[in-house]
Amino acid sequence: MDRRQEILEAATKSFSLFGYKATTMEQIAKIANVGKGTIYTFFENKEVLFQEIVLRIITEMKQEATKVIKEDASFQENAYAALMKMLEFRDTHQLFAKIIAEEQEWRTPAVKQVKAQIEQAIVSFIKQKIDKYMNLGEVRQVNSELVAYLLLKGYLAFVNDWNLTHEKPLTEQEITDFFQDTIFQSLII
Amino acid sequence: MDRRQEILEAATKSFSLFGYKATTMEQIAKIANVGKGTIYTFFENKEVLFQEIVLRIITEMKQEATKVIKEDASFQENAYAALMKMLEFRDTHQLFAKIIAEEQEWRTPAVKQVKAQIEQAIVSFIKQKIDKYMNLGEVRQVNSELVAYLLLKGYLAFVNDWNLTHEKPLTEQEITDFFQDTIFQSLII
DNA sequence: AAATGACTAGAAAACCATTTTGGTCATCTA
DNA sequence: TAGATGACCAAAATGGTTTTCTAGTCATTT
The missing domain is CATH 1.10.357.10 (Tetracycline Repressor, domain 2)
Known part of the structure; x- marks a missing residue:
């Protein structure tokens, strides 16, 4: 699956589970199996x-x-x-x-x-x-x-x-x- | 007016104006023109x-x-x-x-x-x-x-x-x- | 060319010294 | 002497400072 999609799914999961504040970009990156910087190539910010x-x-x-x-x-x-x-x-x-x-x-x-x-x-x-x-x-x-x-x-x-x-x-x-x-x-x- | 009533009015005024937290017992006493201890003879606590x-x-x-x-x-x-x-x-x-x-x-x-x-x-x-x-x-x-x-x-x-x-x-x-x-x-x- | 993670600045948390305040009670006064 | 009072105390709140965390960057790697 493409990275953008992976990130979206990981983030959805994390936001739903822990909320906005308690979700870190690093955590999303880990779940999505990408580097943290990668997220920023697809999304401007959190x-x-x-x-x-x-x-x-x-x-x-x-x-x-x-x-x-x-x-x-x-x-x-x-x-x-x-x-x-x-x-x-x-x-x-x-x-x-x-x-x-x-x-x-x-x-x-x-x-x-x-x-x-x-x-x-x-x-x-x-x-x-x-x-x-x-x-x-x-x-x-x-x-x-x-x-x-x-x-x-x-x-x-x-x-x-x-x-x-x-x-x-x-x-x-x-x-x-x-x-x-x-x-x-x-x-x- | 009786002290109990004075206290009630002072407290009502203060709670309405400043909210529960920001209202101190001392302030109520002052507005009601009574000693702080007096409040406690009429009301168990805040x-x-x-x-x-x-x-x-x-x-x-x-x-x-x-x-x-x-x-x-x-x-x-x-x-x-x-x-x-x-x-x-x-x-x-x-x-x-x-x-x-x-x-x-x-x-x-x-x-x-x-x-x-x-x-x-x-x-x-x-x-x-x-x-x-x-x-x-x-x-x-x-x-x-x-x-x-x-x-x-x-x-x-x-x-x-x-x-x-x-x-x-x-x-x-x-x-x-x-x-x-x-x-x-x-x-x- | 795209991905990465070490790095940084600024935000949040943890900590702690100081102040505030709810509630008590020994003293006062009418 | 009964009721009122305010000095007093323990506990909680505040605020200032240090430490930790994290969003976002960017030099390096793949």
């Missing part, structure tokens, strides 16, 4: 490398979400399916959880920025979908940006915060059904 | 004093919310009025904002605990109201705890987080209208 990885994951998530959205299905059905799919990432991509945790703990500027970037990307993705169904007349006229924002923040609250104050975490099913039952429900005409 | 103050504010908020809820009004109307009332506290009680900021910045255990306590109190208050209207048949059968949780987290997201990534903060009106339009809307039968 931050750019990190951003590239995050961008890749966002892209992957968008693709996955898009994949489950069926043209002939209703907004309700598609919203449900997409949300379910996103929840699958809960386990696989510890990276986001790590980023959020790290932002709280160390306030690393790079991490803060990337977190905002992710948030922005997700919100605009959701907004776009809502707008589409608004134009199709399936969804009421609402402030789609606020709805998207609420969906993201609500999602994160249930996935990340809920456990902090409650015994058992919510299942994917519970979360999805709940959203279905409240927010999505309120949107359709 | 943490207990803090909790008492928070408890008072929560109680006050509950009372205010209860006051605007009219027996003969609909769920929609009451939810709207209560939410509006709560938003008034946004400016008046900087304390909660301080607590949240401090929790992020220093991770003081007492602060963390109090934050969870506030959250719990608010959620159970909202839940109780929803349950009431569910029993009255005005609100659909939903998981009222999840709804309450979403309302709180959504509220906090719009009031606190929104500004971090957006130019102009949302007005009370916008937030309330939005909730009215989505979540509350979805709850009524």
Whole structure:
């Protein structure tokens, strides 16, 4: 495999496992089986490398979400399916959880920025979908940006915060059904 | 005025202005015009004093919310009025904002605990109201705890987080209208 | 021409001396 | 003499200094 790819995979692994701050360039180089200097022939610096990885994951998530959205299905059905799919990432991509945790703990500027970037990307993705169904007349006229924002923040609250104050975490099913039952429900005409 | 009250007011002022950590017992004593030792004749320690103050504010908020809820009004109307009332506290009680900021910045255990306590109190208050209207048949059968949780987290997201990534903060009106339009809307039968 | 790792500057961590502060209690005063 | 007080103390926080670590460079190697 080409070196660039090796580096990306090693870095992804390390960032996901240890977070941004605790990942050293030397460690990445070791995992990728390259010299440290090599990394810098492909990526300007640590931050750019990190951003590239995050961008890749966002892209992957968008693709996955898009994949489950069926043209002939209703907004309700598609919203449900997409949300379910996103929840699958809960386990696989510890990276986001790590980023959020790290932002709280160390306030690393790079991490803060990337977190905002992710948030922005997700919100605009959701907004776009809502707008589409608004134009199709399936969804009421609402402030789609606020709805998207609420969906993201609500999602994160249930996935990340809920456990902090409650015994058992919510299942994917519970979360999805709940959203279905409240927010999505309120949107359709 | 009695010393206990003086102390409570001084402490409230100081906690609100400087946060938990940056408020010293000596400072409170000075503002309250009492000796430091006197504080300890009324309150076991700094943490207990803090909790008492928070408890008072929560109680006050509950009372205010209860006051605007009219027996003969609909769920929609009451939810709207209560939410509006709560938003008034946004400016008046900087304390909660301080607590949240401090929790992020220093991770003081007492602060963390109090934050969870506030959250719990608010959620159970909202839940109780929803349950009431569910029993009255005005609100659909939903998981009222999840709804309450979403309302709180959504509220906090719009009031606190929104500004971090957006130019102009949302007005009370916008937030309330939005909730009215989505979540509350979805709850009524 | 591309890869490398020894090297460096600057950032972070560890350390430690000094100061601050929550909490106590012997003394004071009304 | 009951309640208030502030000097006092142990423990924690602060801040300044030294040491260690690491992102990024570049002369050398392959």
